[in-house]
Amino acid sequence: MTYRPRDLLALEPLTADELTFLLDQSKPFQEIQRHPLKKLATLRGKTIALAFFESSTRTRISFGTAASRLGADIMNLQAEASSLKKGESLLDTVHTLDAMKPDCLVMRHGASGAPEFVARHLDIPVINAGDGTHEHPSQGLLDALTIRDRKGTIENLNVTILGDIKHSRVARSNIHLLGKFGCRFTLCGPAMWVPSELEKIGPPGARIRRVFRIEEALEDADVALVLRVQSERLHEPALSLEDYILLYQLSAERLRHAKADAIVLHPGPLNRGIEITPEVADSPQSCVLEQVTNGVAVRMALLFLLAAGPSEDGAHPAVEAQASKKRRSTDVKDPSHASR
């Protein structure tokens, strides 16, 4: 099958076939990461606008690298230097960017749903590079690609997610993707970060449970996804950093409760010695650097699919999909989206 999305705003609405297609299309770009000469001319003359309204280093560099390896030019907007500080509205800012005629907008924003809002007002494809506590679709795809490479499959795996799941768009994108392939999820972390409504996110029939003892949560796991602890969210004295380490840090000893061939994922940046010990982060089970390499491949595939250009009749390849996209935009299942 072929699948030409107009935008990539979330993984939740995509089918298993569409997700498999996106992962398969990333494979040729994984090979290009190994070439001595990594630069293609595929998107020569195209411009990719990177609008990061929330600070980001690695995702922005990853999308920027993907765009340059495809031969595209980059337009960069960073929150700190932007006119948002001067009181311009989000819509005015993106309309101004759009007036400089980019071919695709990659956007990160602190508010859940902001990229979808922008996509409804622009004719160019929009890629969500992380919005609030909603989704981070390219991260979900690169995680799945990493798991598929290591495990040979993404079907019916036991996935344990550790940390601040409530605020994690990475966890949500992973659940929306892997849940469509029959994976079972065990969520583990302090109770304030693992509220009961998380059991209801994910595709219909997704098996999601909460476990509060990390050893029990890791039992029989194929994949351990460790999330970054943001200390400003710890709210002392409810939970101190020391207590978090004591109760939830992924150590080599705790990882032994998982399957012997379990792999460890972390979206980065790593807090060594907090959510993960250096021993685990540097172990052969850790996929942290493969995730980074795969991130560029996945983002090259997304830019190729969305920004490569019009179809033969001159229309944008996915204009037909626009109507259905608009319908989807009101169909929000995750109750905690708007919490931030």
Add this chain to the structure above:
Amino acid sequence: MRIVEKAQLMSASEIDRTLQRLAHEIVEKSGGTKHLALIGIRRRGVPLAQRIAQAMRGIDGVDVPVGTLDITLYRDDLSKVASHAVLQSSHIPFGVDNMDLVMVDDVLYTGRTIRAAMNGLFDLGRPKRVSLCVLIDRGHREMPIESQFTGRVVQTSPTEIIEVRLREIDNEERVVLVDRVE
């Protein structure tokens, strides 16, 4: 518009004999097979390259490595076809530096596919020599590109299409000339 079959250009046994001859020619002209490798251009160049490599094994037991190349990302008309283009993996399991590479494709026409394939190859390194082997050369070049090993030269008009049908992909084995008629 209808597509009509005008003539059969090659039967299964003619394809086989032609590939045997091309294998001999490549071995002869290369002056040694030590650095020789075949690059099949997707899609139909891939089974053809594998069959030529198989034929070479029968010549003097030489085992020539075969790689496959998908040229989609290097096309110069991508903006026209992007909405249907599906990327396939390229798989070249050897270093190309200082190699004697023979690209294999089914039909040589405008030369644009070969231009794209060479761009792809040079992203992998610096081969010592690159040559081209095709089953059919149908003329109408738009680039200064020629094949060094040619199965058959066929005079065609621009509306005609040459279809190379191979058992690995098409479940039949023959080359036909078809035409588009109003």
